[in-house]
Amino acid sequence: MRLHSTPHAKELWLTLPVTESLLYRLGWDDGWEAAFADHRAAGLDPARVAIQHRGAYDLLAERGEVRASAANRLVQNDELPAVGDWVGIDPVGGRIEAVLPRRTSISRKEVWNAVREQTLAANVDVAFLVQALPLDFNIRRLERYLAMAWESGAQPVVLLTKTDLVDDLAPFLAETESVTLGACPIHAVSARTGAGLEEMGRWFAGNRTAVLLGSSGVGKSTIVNALVGEELLATQEVREDDHRGRHTTSHRELILLPGGGVVLDTPGIRELQLWDADLEQAFGDVEELARRCRFSDCAHDQEPGCAVREALEDGSLSRERWDSYSKLQRELEAIEAKRNHLLRLERVREYKIRARQNRPKKKR
Ligand SMILES: Nc1nc2c(ncn2[C@@H]2O[C@H](COP(=O)(O)OP(=O)(O)OP(=O)(O)O)[C@@H](O)[C@H]2O)c(=O)[nH]1
Ligand SMILES: [Mg+2]
Ligand SMILES: [Zn+2]
Secondary structure, three states: OHHHHHHHHHHHHHHOOOOOHHHHHOOOOHHHHHHOHHHHHOOOEEEEEEEEOOOOEEEEEOOEEEEEEEOHHHHHOOOOOOOOOEEEEOOOOOEEEEEOOOOOEEEEEOOOOOOOEEEEEEOOOEEEEEEEOOOOOOHHHHHHHHHHHHHHOOEEEEEEEOHHHOOOOHHHHHHHHHHHOOOOOEEEOOOOOOOOHHHHHHHHOOOOEEEEEEOOOOOHHHHHHHHHOOOOOOOOOOOOOOOOOOOOOOOOEEEEOOOOOEEEEOOOOOOOOOOOOOHHHHOHHHHHHHHOOOOOOOOOOOOOOOHHHHHHHHOOOOHHHHHHHHHHHHHHHHHHHHHHHHHHHHHHHHHHHHHHHHOOOOOO
């Protein structure tokens, strides 16, 4: 039976229109189709990167899951795809030949490298910034995540988990609102009681893609399992004493939800190092204050008419929020400076190479 039906099913797949529904459920739309037109003409098939392995990728395509490696040209040009990317695969060679330009990109600085960007997730519509109540809740960390998420182009949503572990949610919500500034929804859930889980579904309407970002043990994989409706991913108890997780999830993985839409589970982030951030959006209140200082280049130190200092003195701006803002700003400046420094070094190197090539050859 199977021997007979399998090749037949395959033939059937190949004759179906190229825009079959699986692709759409993964987030494909007319805009992607238009961006893919040239690749389509060149005979490539679209697919989405689900998992990145060393040297290979698991892709979700019209015909299901495929394993493929990237063409050498992509490796050489440093154009390797990330999880969430839409790529073009050569159905004959089986290699990834093209990566479509990203609509959004969630990036951080690579932990080990001073000047490399690491794309955590590509083409994400919604970024859930996950914190577990009560012990993982940290407003300063949330500010950092918000600054990163606003820069990415995805819509940030604060996701407070393990609400079953607190008696009163209100103070947590109030504190969260003090940094989301009404610009970003807050969602509270408990995977244990199921509270709030159903409402999460609306973020995936229209086959949207969402990523879960947060520390280890906050319950990211547990939530994905609840959304999928089965124990797809491994989860693990947090430590008794401090509720920290054990880094159970080891790789980023894109998962298709039964009702359409895609969720991306990620390993717990130890330390989020900014690559770029939108402080204007994440710290709109602070930037607004700074614009009211008498001098446009005010260092907010001893200058007369400093609106920031006044706000700190009368308590309308908290010292912690100001410190957090200043720290993130310094961090961004430092990485920018490093990037520029390396760019200069690179130019000097190119100049030397060219100068050497132009030097008249010595006769021997
Ligand atoms: N009380 C309570 N426990 C939860 C809830 N959600 C998850 N947990 C528990 O928290 C522990 C960690 O959950 P995981 O889903 O593995 O956490 P994770 O964020 O995926 O962790 P990493 O993969 O290490 O990043 C598990 O023991 C879960 O059962 C919740 O809403 N309430
Ligand atoms: Mg996990
Ligand atoms: Zn000032």
